Amino acid sequence: MKITATTLLLMCFCAKVWSQKLPNVQQVSLRAPANVKIDGKAVEWGNKLQAYNTATDVSYTIANDNETLYLIIQAADKYNINKIVNGGIKLNIQKNGSKTDAGSPSIQFPYMEKGARVSFLQRLDLTGKSKDEQNQMLDSVMQANNRKLKEKVKYIYVTGIPGVDSVLSIYNDQGIRVAHAFDVEKVYTAEIAISLKKLGLDIADVKKFAYHITINGGANKYSMGISFGPVTNDDGTANEEFSKQLNRLVEINAATTDFWGEYTVTK
Numbered sequence: 630m631k632i633t634a635t636t637l638l639l640m641c642f643c644a645k646v647w648s649q650k651l652p653n654v655q656q657v658s659l660r661a662p663a664n665v666k667i668d669g670k671a672v673e674w675g676n677k678l679q680a681y682n683t684a685t686d687v688s689y690t691i692a693n694d695n696e697t698l699y700l701i702i703q704a705a706d707k708y709n710i711n712k713i714v715n716g717g718i719k720l721n722i723q724k725n726g727s728k729t730d731a732g733s734p735s736i737q738f739p740y741m742e743k744g745a746r747v748s749f750l751q752r753l754d755l756t757g758k759s760k761d762e763q764n765q766m767l768d769s770v771m772q773a774n775n776r777k778l779k780e781k782v783k784y785i786y787v788t789g790i791p792g793v794d795s796v797l798s799i800y801n802d803q804g805i806r807v808a809h810a811f812d813v814e815k816v817y818t819a820e821i822a823i824s825l826k827k828l829g830l831d832i833a834d835v836k837k838f839a840y841h842i843t844i845n846g847g848a849n850k851y852s853m854g855i856s857f858g859p860v861t862n863d864d865g866t867a868n869e870e871f872s873k874q875l876n877r878l879v880e881i882n883a884a885t886t887d888f889w890g891e892y893t894v895t896k
Contacts, residue, residue, distance in 0.1 A: 713739070713817065718842065736786075741783075782809070
């Protein structure tokens, strides 16, 4: 792929001011909103999540009500979104509080059949367009991307929960609900809701547990397989150093990333 250094700098600039103000890992337990819906939207969460994790480049909130544990994750970087959808978010709950996945139940969403991949419309030239035209184009892209999610992502992958099949339909009666969607700003939101009973947790038990959130990358069968050839400056001369930096960025972005946190079910 031939591309100029200036264009790449613009493409790679994706830091969000709001995310920089959040802690790296959620610091508090939180009751879920009374009107919570699993629909891939963060409206009932006030469109503001509790933490922004730099290792995974996602914002997230973990919360509970009397019966359910909720995880909501948002990503804004297009490369990270592709990694998330194609590789999946995996949530492990370790009830004994230790930072090990051994024996812990896990839920992975999205989960696609082997070899399946999906890509999304992310770049959009709004130059010279009126506000109404811009809104119409953004809405069209959002709808197209959400259709792809609906068409391609149909499964959840579950381990360590007795009586629950490993590969589960996103529409199920096993106490596991999921949803994901893009908004008009091309921000991706994924939600996972799991019955506390399925996780061996109870609203009456206030013991702290550990959770492990993993964004699967190139280490699994969903490897992005992306690399860049020569990168040129605006005047057409080669920029070998920037080419190395870019491929390193892609390598990092394709890698599996993860983090641990602790949480206590709150009444």
